[in-house]
Amino acid sequence: MALPTATVRTTCPYCGVGCGVSATIRPGSIPIIAGDKQHAANHGRLCVKGAALGETLGLDGRLLHPQVRENGQLRRASWDEALDRVAGGLAAIVAEHGPEAVALYVSGQLLTEDYYVANKLMKGYIGSANIDTNSRLCMASSVAGHKRAFGEDIVPGCYEDFELADMVVLVGSNAAWCHPTLFQRILRAKEARPALQVVVIDPRRTATCELADLHLPVKSGTDVWLFNGLLCYLARHGAADADFVAAHTAGLEAALAAADVDCADPASVARACRVDVQALLAFYEGFAATRKVVTAYSQGVNQSSSGTDKVNSIINCHLLTGRIGRAGMGPFSLTGQPNAMGGREVGALANMLAAHLELGNAEHRAALRDFWDAPRMAAKPGLKAVDLFRAVEEGKVKAVWIMATNPLVSLPDAEQVRRALDRCELVIASDIVGATDTNLHADVLLPALGWGEKDGTVTNSERCISRQRAFLPAPGEARADWRIVCEVARRMGFTGFDYASAHEIFEEHARLSSWRNEGGTARLFDVSSLASLGAQGYDDLEPLQWPVTDAAPAGTRRLFGDGRFAWPDGRARFVATPPRAPMHAPDGAYPLALNTGRVRDQWHTMTRTGKSPRLAGHVPEPFVDLHPHDALLCGVREGELARVTSAWGEMVGRVVHSGGIARGDAFVPIHWSGQTASDARVGALVNPVVDPVSGEPEFKHTPVRVSPFVVEWHAFVLSRTDLTLDAAAYWTRVQGEGFVRYELGGRGRVDGQWARALLGAREEDDWTEYQDRGAGAYRAAWLADGRLQACVLVGRRGALPPRDWLGGLFAAEAVTPAQRAILLAGRAPRQGVDPGPTVCACFGVGRNTICAAIRERGLQTAAEVSGCLKAGSNCGSCLPEIGSLLAAVAGE
Secondary structure (H helix, E strand, O other), X not given: OOOOOEEEEEEOOOOOOOOEEEEEEOOOOXXXXXXXXXXXXXXXXXXXXXXXXXXXXXXXXXXXXXXXXXXXXXXXXXXXXXHHHHHHHHHHHHXXXXXXXXXXXXXXXXXXXXXXXXXXXXXXXXOOOOEEEHHHHOOHHHHHXXXXXXXXXXXXXXXXXXXXOOEEEEEOOOHXXXXXXXXXXXXXXXXXXXXXXXXXXXXXXXXXXXXXXXXXXXXXXXXXXXXXXXXXXXXXXXXXXXXXXXXHEEOHHHHHHHXXXXXXXXXXXXXXXXXXXXXXXXXXXXXXXXXXXXXXXXXXXXXXXXXXXXXXXXXXXXXXXXXXXXXXXXXXXXXXXXXXXXXXXXXXXXXXXXXXXXXXXXXXXXXXXXXXXXXXXXXXXXXXXXXXXXXXXXXXXXEEEEEOOOHHHHOOOHHHHHHHHHHOOEEEEEXXXXXXXXXXXXXXXXXXXXXXXXXXXXXXXXXXXXXXXXXXXXXXXXXXXXXXXXXXXXXXXXXXXXXXXHHHHHHHHHHHHOOOOOHHHOOOOOOHHXXXXXXXXXXXXXXXXXXXXXXXXXXXXXXXXXXXXXXXXOOEEOOOOOOOOOOOOOOOOOOEEEEEEOOOOOOOOOOOHHHOHHHHOOOOOOXXXXXXXXXXXXXXXXXXXXXXXXXXXXXXXEXXXXXXXXXXXXXXXXXXXXXXXXXXXXXXXXXXXXXXXXXXXXXXXXXXXXXXXXXXXXXXXXXXXXXXXXXXXXXXXXXXXXXXEEEEEEOOOOOHHHXXXXXXXXXXXXXXXXXXOOOXXXXXXXXXXXXXEEEEEEEOOOOOOOOHHHHHHHHOOOOOHHHHHHHHHOOOOOOOOOOOOEXXXXXXXXXXXXXXXXXXXXXXXXXXXXXXXXXXXXXXXXXXXXXXXXXXXXXX
16 A cells, blocks of 8 residues: 655755755655756756755754753753743843844844844844844845945846846856756757857856856956956947936946046956956957846855955946846846845845845834834844954854854854854854754754744745745754744743744735835835735745735736836946955965865755765865966875965865866865864855955955875775764765765874774774785774674875775675675775766766766767766756866867
8 A cells, every 4th residue: 555645845945046846755755855847946957956855854963952051061951941041141131231242143044934033033122233144155245236236135137037148147156066957047048049158257167167158267356357347348339228328327437437447458457357358358249249148146256355346347237238127138146045035135134124124224214113113123234244253252242143054164264253152151053953063162052943844935046935845844842943033032021023823924024025115215125915825825825026016916027127226216326346456365475366165066064965975975075176286386286185274274175186277276165064074164264354345255365375284194984873083184074875984184003903993893893904014005894793884994195995886885784705805905896997976966977987988989968978877867967067078088
């Protein structure tokens, strides 16, 4: 008899594309995850991270019960005790030191309803704007740029515009890895219309460049020069839309005057940007000649000390040509988190209010105070993320409540955050994970619901509101974030937080969007027609783009098509953007410019994606990507370990040469934390300088030096249980199928006694080992009841065998004597090609396998590779890498 199943439509918890997900629940089995074919963001497609969501739902490592710190140790507590400690602690600090002495640091992982009540508590009841979000680290410059240009934080277009455009410009965006399903839409549009031009502007040659007709590898930090030059070129070559500019904009003269100073001559721009002048002119000419242009930008633009000016320099070019608000054209901010946009709607940033009301506008503050019946309304901007944690360290902020984020890993100058948390009187953390770098410093830990368990809404990069629906029961004592906030608010004596369900919060949020929102200064953010959905209407809510009003009950695809913007006079503003270099430039002590970013198959600090074995195979270790010439100058070699040092901190990673890095640059991924590597928190290195307008940090340009990290031996360990690796100078951890994989580097003697201590084996345990001191080789296996419990293989550089074949032994009920011998010999049980590093995570296809098939079968296209090996035929995230392998093999 078949067990009953049910399917729930929800939304992916990863990037800002906001893909629809279908979760099919099967009793006794993990849910089957697939793309929602009815969701307009992805039409049923998922990237490999989304496809692997079912593998991340286990409760290992989950925070399941409240905990409080007592005598330096965390212990389990009841909800009443934990909530009383939070509410009482906050109230006491406010009473003694005032509302500015407390702060909330929240996250784009929260649902809109969670975000809303947190802002209501902080800004309307405690009376301080000291609530900021980790979205400050990824899209604050876009918010500031939109407000300066449009009068309101508006993304004017929709995803369909990428398919309707005749030119797509991707600036500082490795969309192939960071927004994969949207990138696949561009790829399919390009296949259908080869005339569609794709331009990539990025210091690195990334996977996204495999689709590009033109790649401009600009020098890090020079985007303003590039787009100021484009503005000058468009103005001087008759590409301006004079009627649009005259009727709908203001400020062109000042913007052109600022651009003219350094950027009027394309040759000068090319030198500043370190690009070929002919390639630059090809971009300028193509942009000028193409009416339908979408310019999409992401963290390479935002995460900069001049990020807001970069945003406005892009928008200026679209305003000059009138390419905005119509099909197939416009500037487009690609957000990094699933609900960064929803957070912006409810005022999650420290300098904003809910419903796009302005904190600096007295009438807006009064409107929100009246709507909330707020007893103490914030009257000035709060502390932005970097300044907030400085204030914590200085003792000005004495209590901080951190929700769904890990600032000890993600913030710049992360050691400063550690000092701040150590000195803070009261650190509260709401999270789904128990042991994170940040949570280890908490005085109170509150277990929150995770994806699949919580219920609410999110808004993606194209302003599309989607339901994130629960399909799993709440584990342990975990509660929704909004419910936790409301419980604390009530215990602090505040009314206005008596919500029975998430839909009541959403309806209040929708009502607020039309509150005193009329006349010539009406805000474009308006979802008022959703204010009376009721519980059933909320449950049934289909994805739709705001504004959602009585005049547009089905939502609004594009804004500004009528030429009217959100400034009182209806005119968009050109913004003068004089180019300026990053504050800290490479020098003799720190000669390289460090760029940071994501890898394809991981997310943030890996608390979710790190649970999936197949996601671990693509990039299993932290690395530093260098140009071979720079590696030579630094005295490091590919495959060896290196220390990367800045004025703020250091980390260790393995040297790689991707072929995509220019001389003078370096790249390190952001994902590794103190829980997954010995010393790989890149945030510890990052320059804490911020954009003066947006407060967004300079993640893309930190001066560093690279030096050898010398170890005497390398090793890898596969173990059924987690290990303590204090004896290793270097270690990293990833999840395997039924085991944990560690990569090690160390110094000193390696022998059986060392190995037993490392693995936790006793003298009487079933232990097999082999050692060749002359070759520097040691291999050992620990078995329990015939099954492989752990194995360790040690060698000198380059002497370690492939890892993948060993993992299969953990699935065996018993290890045979022949397999023991093969394990100790350190070689695979059969001859053949080592599959190499994973390229296609969906089907587990490695680089060497793909290259061998290309050579042996004469494959010439990615489609032929997919037909032969299945690689690339599912989510498509690996297609750019398959394309690069085809080109590499062809060039042999």
